[in-house]
Amino acid sequence: MVATDLLTQSVINGLLLGGIYALAALGLSLVFGIMDIVNLAHGHMLMVGAYIAILVFAATGITPLVGMLLAMVLMFGLGVLLQKVLLKHVVDEGIEQPIIVLFGLALILQNLGRVLLGGDSRTADIGLPGSGIDIGIAYMSFPRTVTFVVSVLLIVLTWAFLQYTKTGQAIRATAQNRTAAKYMGINTDQIYVITLGIGTALAGAAGALLSMLFPIDPYVGWSYLLKTFAVVVLGGVGSVLGTLVGGLVLGVSENLGALYLGGGYRNIVSLLIFLGVLLVKPEGLFGSSGGGE
Numbered sequence: 001m002v003a004t005d006l007l008t009q010s011v012i013n014g015l016l017l018g019g020i021y022a023l024a025a026l027g028l029s030l031v032f033g034i035m036d037i038v039n040l041a042h043g044h045m046l047m048v049g050a051y052i053a054i055l056v057f058a059a060t061g062i063t064p065l066v067g068m069l070l071a072m073v074l075m076f077g078l079g080v081l082l083q084k085v086l087l088k089h090v091v092d093e094g095i096e097q098p099i100i101v102l103f104g105l106a107l108i109l110q111n112l113g114r115v116l117l118g119g120d121s122r123t124a125d126i127g128l129p130g131s132g133i134d135i136g137i138a139y140m141s142f143p144r145t146v147t148f149v150v151s152v153l154l155i156v157l158t159w160a161f162l163q164y165t166k167t168g169q170a171i172r173a174t175a176q177n178r179t180a181a182k183y184m185g186i187n188t189d190q191i192y193v194i195t196l197g198i199g200t201a202l203a204g205a206a207g208a209l210l211s212m213l214f215p216i217d218p219y220v221g222w223s224y225l226l227k228t229f230a231v232v233v234l235g236g237v238g239s240v241l242g243t244l245v246g247g248l249v250l251g252v253s254e255n256l257g258a259l260y261l262g263g264g265y266r267n268i269v270s271l272l273i274f275l276g277v278l279l280v281k282p283e284g285l286f287g288s289s290g291g292g293e
Helices: 004-035 042-060 064-085 096-117 142-164 166-176 178-183 188-210 220-235 240-261 263-280
Strands: 132-134 139-141
Touching: 004 042, 004 139, 004 142, 004 166, 004 188, 004 220, 004 240, 042 064, 042 096, 042 188, 042 220, 064 142, 064 188, 096 220, 139 142, 142 166, 142 188, 142 240, 166 178, 166 188, 178 188, 220 240, 220 263, 240 263
Parallel strands: none
Antiparallel strands: 132 139
16 A cells, blocks of 8 residues: 555656656647658657757756757757758658658667767756755655746747747648648748757757756667657647646656556556557547647
């Protein structure tokens, strides 16, 4: 029997972690919902963002939150370059060709990480004084709390961008009907470039935040790809709210699974959620085709 205080602590930790999962999955959801591409390199883009933050911290001692901003800028550039150089040739050629290209990119990023940085795990210190906040029913560590707040802030900013800017509205229109968007004068090719840039930037931010909590190595991309898939399937493709809820549910489920079954079952929980939602409600809790709702 698990003590109530331990159960409460596990739920709180899961919610705080779920915010980062939601941020990580948001980029995957946007790219799939708008471009109809399954980005198999998404987890490895997250890994690259994590290493950027770790290297900035190692070189300067500055909090990896600053490294996160650099990671977002560099990863946005990577996404733009990827779309303009590679994916523009295969984006409308069915689902198979983009998958092959992105699977190859994932392997390239993984092996570059191993060759350039080695196979050892690394982390970054968030650099906050003290250890955490005692809220009575549970204990909230500073790193988890800060990374959760930053994750939710970035999710809200992304939602506001999609809802209230002309570019965001053009992105949503392209997601709903690309042909109609073209007739309305929207440059859908440019929208695809921006969308992939945003998706990779969000992956980079999530990776930087995760580097403050967990060890990062060149092989973590596959694990986080599975987690983000589970969140997207749970919340529904193209739904910002669904992605946030899906991330929180996955974070709590993983922590409870680790509490009751052992830490080795954490990733199995992600897989079971992924398969279960596909079987019961494949459109997800808040599935939509419009993006950003």
